[in-house]
Amino acid sequence: MDPVISGVHAGDPAKLVMADCFPRLHQFEREYGSVLNGLRRAPKLARKVVGFPRGMQQLADAMAAPIGEANLRLRSVATQIRRDAKGWNIAWRAADGTEDGASAKHLIVTAPHWHWGALPFDETVTRLLRDWENAQVPAVTVVARGYAVTDIPHPLDGFGYLTPGVERREVLGCLFPTSVLPARAPEGHALLCCFIGGARRPDLAALPDEALRKVVDAELSTTLGIQAAPRKEWIQRWERAIPQYDAGQRRREEALTQAEAAHPGLHFHGAFRGGISLMHVIRSGDALGRTLARG
Numbered sequence: 001m002d003p004v005i006s007g008v009h010a011g012d013p014a015k016l017v018m019a020d021c022f023p024r025l026h027q028f029e030r031e032y033g034s035v036l037n038g039l040r041r042a043p044k045l046a047r048k049v050v051g052f053p054r055g056m057q058q059l060a061d062a063m064a065a066p067i068g069e070a071n072l073r074l075r076s077v078a079t080q081i082r083r084d085a086k087g088w089n090i091a092w093r094a095a096d097g098t099e100d101g102a103s104a105k106h107l108i109v110t111a112p113h114w115h116w117g118a119l120p121f122d123e124t125v126t127r128l129l130r131d132w133e134n135a136q137v138p139a140v141t142v143v144a145r146g147y148a149v150t151d152i153p154h155p156l157d158g159f160g161y162l163t164p165g166v167e168r169r170e171v172l173g174c175l176f177p178t179s180v181l182p183a184r185a186p187e188g189h190a191l192l193c194c195f196i197g198g199a200r201r202p203d204l205a206a207l208p209d210e211a212l213r214k215v216v217d218a219e220l221s222t223t224l225g226i227q228a229a230p231r232k233e234w235i236q237r238w239e240r241a242i243p244q245y246d247a248g249q250r251r252r253e254e255a256l257t258q259a260e261a262a263h264p265g266l267h268f269h270g271a272f273r274g275g276i277s278l279m280h281v282i283r284s285g286d287a288l289g290r291t292l293a294r295g
């Protein structure tokens with residue numbers, strides 16, 4: 001499990017809780033005696049790699065379309081959040097400095113937990129969120145490179161690879177997005193994404209660009225035999241990447257449940273609870289929306 005935890009969760013396998021990070025594998029262990037037995041014997045789930053042809057913005061655009069531009073307030077800062085007998089009253093300041101506000105029966109907070117301190121809740125809410133202040137979210141830097149296929153000696157016949165901690169490599173793993181989503185690169189080219197940093201080596205995520213290039217050159221030369229220079233390169237730094245479901249996660253999730261119970265109409269939704277994958281966030285968000293719409 002080591003490479004999966006450090007690759008998928010960018011975490012330290014010694015600190016994360018299996019049941020919270022991989023509930024299905026944990027269930028295999030309980031029901032079938034071992035993860036391997038479970039993988040062999042449990043009914044297979046239909047799984048599919050999902051990607052958006054125009055990138056993640058396509059998802060945001062699809063969600064925004066039915067709401068309508070006139071009903072969206074973007075790049076605005078909440079200046080007050082209060083609850084009265086009717087519901088939640090929110091005031092905000094728009095980017096051009098104008099002040100406005102609205103009230104609603106339900107308020108769903110989807111900002112990640114490291115932004116909650118900036119939200120103007122009153123003390124009755126902030127006190128219940130205090131446990132989240134020290135929740136760990138390590139940095140990850142992604143070095144994405146486009147190569148001509150002829151410059152890659154490896155067949156890239158897979159989704160990519162994750163590196164076990166015991167090998168002490170400087171890269172958490174490398175994904176081959178074009179092997180599953182060919183439209184991610186022009187014909188005759190391949191995209192490779194190297195993940196660097198995470199809970200065990202956050203210092204590596206902060207390396208300057210030139211040093212990162214050397215790390216990635218050495219990694220791709222060793223594992224895929226690449227000697228040629230990439231045709232394109234993008235370096236994306238996530239100072240806070242993946243929430244860590246460590247020993248404190250259950251306590252923090254309970255605090256959220258308490259905050260929601262004590263403040264009817266208040267909901268927290270995102271990768272900070274229940275599951276970090278994008279599909280989890282989409283599915284559980286859809287379920288929450290449907291429940292609230294039913295009244």
Ligand SMILES: Cc1cc2nc3c(=O)[nH]c(=O)nc-3n(C[C@H](O)[C@H](O)[C@H](O)COP(=O)(O)OP(=O)(O)OC[C@H]3O[C@@H](n4cnc5c(N)ncnc54)[C@H](O)[C@@H]3O)c2cc1C
Nearest residue numbers: 110111112115140238241242270271272276277278279281
């Ligand atoms: C490098 C990397 C690679 C990943 N790869 C995968 C993958 O291959 N597959 C997968 O399933 N998952 C992947 N994930 C995980 C997945 O992307 C996240 O778990 C998911 O996007 C989290 O969704 P979210 O809505 O909780 O948070 P986010 O997508 O971070 O959305 C939170 C939003 O809140 C906004 N916000 C912040 N503060 C405020 C504020 N004060 N007011 C208003 N808005 C605010 C932010 O701008 C942001 O738009 C990856 C994550 C990282 C970092």
